[in-house]
Amino acid sequence: MTLAELKRGQQGIITDVSSIHIPLKLLEMGCLPGNTVELVQVAPFADPMYLNINGSHLAIRKETASHILIETAHE
Amino acid sequence: MSKQINVALIGNPNTGKTSVFNALTGLNQKVGNYPGITVEKKEGVCKLPRGVKAHIIDLPGTYSLNASSLDENVVIELLLNKKDKNHPDVAVVVSDVENLKRNLLLFTQIKDLKIPTILVINMSDRMAYKGITLDIACLEKELNTKIALISTRKNKGIQELKELITHYKELSTEPCLDASSIDSSYFDSLRKAFPNQLLYKLWLVITQDVNFGKTDRQTFEAVEDFKTKSTADLKRLQQKETIKRYQFINETLKKGQTIDLKTAKDLRIKLDRILTHKVWGYVIFGIILLTIFQAIYDWSSIPMDFIDGSFASLSEWIKNTLPPGAFTNLLAEGIISGLGGVVIFIPQIAFLFLFISILEESGYMSRVVFLMDRIMRRFGLSGKSVVPLISGTACAIPAIMATRNIESWKERLITILVTPFTTCAARLPVYLIIIALVIPEGRFLGFISYQALTLMLLYLIGFGAAVGSAWLLNKVMKFKSKSFFVVEMPNYKMPLFKNVALTVLEKTKAFVFGAGKIILAISIVLWFLASYGPGDKFNNAESIVTEKFASENLSKDELNQKIESHKLEHSFIGIAGHAIEPAISPLGYDWKIGIAIVSSFAAREVFVGTLATIYSVGSDEEETIKNRMAGEVNPILGGPLFNFASGISLLLFYAFAMQCMSTLAIVRKETNSWKWPVYQLVIMSTFAYIVALAAFQILK
Numbered sequence: 001m002t003l004a005e006l007k008r009g010q011q012g013i014i015t016d017v018s019s020i021h022i023p024l025k026l027l028e029m030g031c032l033p034g035n036t037v038e039l040v041q042v043a044p045f046a047d048p049m050y051l052n053i054n055g056s057h058l059a060i061r062k063e064t065a066s067h068i069l070i071e072t073a074h075e
Numbered sequence: 076m077s078k079q080i081n082v083a084l085i086g087n088p089n090t091g092k093t094s095v096f097n098a099l100t101g102l103n104q105k106v107g108n109y110p111g112i113t114v115e116k117k118e119g120v121c122k123l124p125r126g127v128k129a130h131i132i133d134l135p136g137t138y139s140l141n142a143s144s145l146d147e148n149v150v151i152e153l154l155l156n157k158k159d160k161n162h163p164d165v166a167v168v169v170s171d172v173e174n175l176k177r178n179l180l181l182f183t184q185i186k187d188l189k190i191p192t193i194l195v196i197n198m199s200d201r202m203a204y205k206g207i208t209l210d211i212a213c214l215e216k217e218l219n220t221k222i223a224l225i226s227t228r229k230n231k232g233i234q235e236l237k238e239l240i241t242h243y244k245e246l247s248t249e250p251c252l253d254a255s256s257i258d259s260s261y262f263d264s265l266r267k268a269f270p271n272q273l274l275y276k277l278w279l280v281i282t283q284d285v286n287f288g289k290t291d292r293q294t295f296e297a298v299e300d301f302k303t304k305s306t307a308d309l310k311r312l313q314q315k316e317t318i319k320r321y322q323f324i325n326e327t328l329k330k331g332q333t334i335d336l337k338t339a340k341d342l343r344i345k346l347d348r349i350l351t352h353k354v355w356g357y358v359i360f361g362i363i364l365l366t367i368f369q370a371i372y373d374w375s376s377i378p379m380d381f382i383d384g385s386f387a388s389l390s391e392w393i394k395n396t397l398p399p400g401a402f403t404n405l406l407a408e409g410i411i412s413g414l415g416g417v418v419i420f421i422p423q424i425a426f427l428f429l430f431i432s433i434l435e436e437s438g439y440m441s442r443v444v445f446l447m448d449r450i451m452r453r454f455g456l457s458g459k460s461v462v463p464l465i466s467g468t469a470c471a472i473p474a475i476m477a478t479r480n481i482e483s484w485k486e487r488l489i490t491i492l493v494t495p496f497t498t499c500a501a502r503l504p505v506y507l508i509i510i511a512l513v514i515p516e517g518r519f520l521g522f523i524s525y526q527a528l529t530l531m532l533l534y535l536i537g538f539g540a541a542v543g544s545a546w547l548l549n550k551v552m553k554f555k556s557k558s559f560f561v562v563e564m565p566n567y568k569m570p571l572f573k574n575v576a577l578t579v580l581e582k583t584k585a586f587v588f589g590a591g592k593i594i595l596a597i598s599i600v601l602w603f604l605a606s607y608g609p610g611d612k613f614n615n616a617e618s619i620v621t622e623k624f625a626s627e628n629l630s631k632d633e634l635n636q637k638i639e640s641h642k643l644e645h646s647f648i649g650i651a652g653h654a655i656e657p658a659i660s661p662l663g664y665d666w667k668i669g670i671a672i673v674s675s676f677a678a679r680e681v682f683v684g685t686l687a688t689i690y691s692v693g694s695d696e697e698e699t700i701k702n703r704m705a706g707e708v709n710p711i712l713g714g715p716l717f718n719f720a721s722g723i724s725l726l727l728f729y730a731f732a733m734q735c736m737s738t739l740a741i742v743r744k745e746t747n748s749w750k751w752p753v754y755q756l757v758i759m760s761t762f763a764y765i766v767a768l769a770a771f772q773i774l775k
Contacts, residue, residue, distance in 0.1 A: 020307065023561060024317070025138060025143060026559075040564075043351070044353050044449060047448075047449050050351065054177075055177070057343075057566075058561060058564055059448075064559065
């Protein structure tokens with residue numbers, strides 16, 4: 001599944017990021033394969049998404065999140 | 076000359092880098108620009124132990140050495156260019172104890188440049204609160220550096236940091252990891268092609284596309300057979316490099332840092348639940364905005380009235396004290412009234428920057444960006460456009476500079492283009508005086524005054540014009556630009572008084588001196604143009620007027636007044652004003668307003684100053700500008716010149732016209748082209764003319 005499908009309060013682990021669609025800045029902030037990600041809060045219409053990636057708190061748009069693959073713990 | 080150490084402060088945004096800078100330099104700091112670009116340059120002097128002095132430069136915040144903006148380029152250029160006079164002898168990397176992992180990425184990159192580097196771990200007062208313990212000795216060994224654990228909030232560790240800077244020569248310049256292993260063969264060929272250059276520096280030159288001084292560029296072009304990689308390949312390698320650096324950092328922190336989540340408390344979650352709530356978040360933001368406007372328009376009126384009165388008495392005092400003559404007139408009528416027009420803005424500008432810096436320091440501004448992004452995107456803007464649009468109510472110049480962190484070029488450009496529509500502080504004096512003249516004093520429903528209501532409507536019109544034109548631009552501009560949006564959500568913090576006070580001081584100073592120069596120059600030029608004229612009609616004014624009114628038996632005062640107004644009409648400025656009168660009389664203005672409008676294309680606030688100068692030239696009595704304006708008669712239609720129709724027309728003209736040279740200059744710099752400022756000037760001013768024309772013709 002992609003990060004865009006994560007529910008509020010849910011956690012996952014990043015498995016792959018599509019490097020063409022993702023700005024380097026986001027990678028540098030810790031959005032890398034193997035790191036955990038949690039959806040802290042969403043704005044109306046679930047966009048943008050307020051995330052906790054590897055201890056870094058940041059917000060990205062849903063469109064960007066759809067290029068980040070994750071797997072959730074219970075799958 | 077005593078020896079001076081060059082120190083560069085580098086760090087991620089939101090690490091308290093500026094607090095460290097303020098703690099080291101205090102008031103010994105100055106803010107300027109880097110030559111040729113509008114990136115703010117902050118430098119200061121710090122006294123170190125044993126009489127050593129340090130020259131400290133506070134570099135723009137950056138997450139890494141991979142530059143994506145003009146501000147970040149400055150950091151890399153300074154670190155790579157050894158010939159720059161500010162090239163640091165020692166780099167101080169400021170990090171935040173809660174985000175150490177992310178902050179260390181930049182640190183490892185700087186270490187690779189073999190510059191002596193000190194690691195500052197700031198906000199140590201929050202460690203216990205967050206359940207963090209650090210093994211400093213272990214971290215110093217793993218990272219090959221010296222660490223200063225400090226708290227700018229509690230004023231701890233600053234002395235230790237100063238000691239470390241003094242002994243910078245003892246620092247190791249060895250990198251902490253070998254980044255070249257991400258693609259050994261590529262880096263080997265790079266090493267062979269340029270044996271004398273630092274490998275990591277070459278890598279940055281290849282990936283960054285920034286100017287690193289001529290010698291470097293030439294060496295690169297000299298070796299033609301060295302094949303560089305495609306952009307996509309380079310980006311993949313940069314990603315690999317980032318992963319490798321994080322691996323190293325994770326291992327290091329496993330040894331030197333423990334976090335006990337059980338004792339960690341988190342205020343963030345509780346506050347965010349309310350402040351970013353789907354309903355309450357917007358309600359709270361609305362209340363905060365209302366408070367800011369209330370402060371700017373209500374609370375600041377007390378100091379503003381005081382300033383206004385003081386300048387009027389100063390001008391009067393000069394006229395009475397100094398010997399009469401051209402110089403006294405220039406001083407009292409030109410310079411003092413012009414300067415008063417600038418100084419009067421200080422309270423409002425100071426209030427606005429006070430609020431903006433508190434919102435930013437506390438971390439709340441990022442929440443606003445988060446809340447507003449989706450709404451702003453509908454109009455082709457970004458959540459980050461909110462900050463420029465709010466700052467634009469003070470002044471468009473810092474507002475346009477604040478668009479730099481908008482990642483998408485299209486969203487940034489639209490924000491730059493529409494920001495001048497927001498009602499800046501310079502429009503306020505124009506609005507206030509015209510509203511006082513043409514809007515009746517009564518109250519709507521008994522409690523809201525019509526005048527205040529008009530002012531509020533003008534603000535809404537300004538904001539509406541900004542958002543509406545953004546929507547139009549988004550439809551018209553066809554180019555696609557990748558829309559990235561990454562915003563850090565920092566922890567909530569109590570703003571530090573010292574930081575807020577210094578920001579307010581510095582921004583106010585910049586505005587007053589920046590605008591002050593233009594206004595002073597224009598006031599002087601205007602005064603000359605209004606006091607002198609060509610030909611007999613001006614020079615023989617006295618005899619002409621005396622002859623003309625000889626039969627009417629006028630008193631001496633009345634005659635003098637006729638002479639003065641005849642002079643003004645035939646002065647240089649009067650001739651120019653009459654020349655443009657046909658263009659503006661359909662809007663309900665006379666030539667004097669015309670002059671004020673033309674001169675306020677340099678800066679809007681000049682309008683009132685110009686009318687003050689034009690009306691006070693040759694007048695002996697101390698009379699307020701408002702009374703003089705109320706007495707003016709429309710030359711064509713008769714009746715008062717400033718009536719409801721012409722007043723509304725003027726208000727609308729000022730709401731839409733692009734009348735600020737400094738804004739045009741900043742737009743030129745930020746967009747790197749004359750195209751956009753010229754569009755802005757032509758389109759906004761034409762629109763203003765049409766609206767003002769329609770308003771007058773309908774209302775008259």
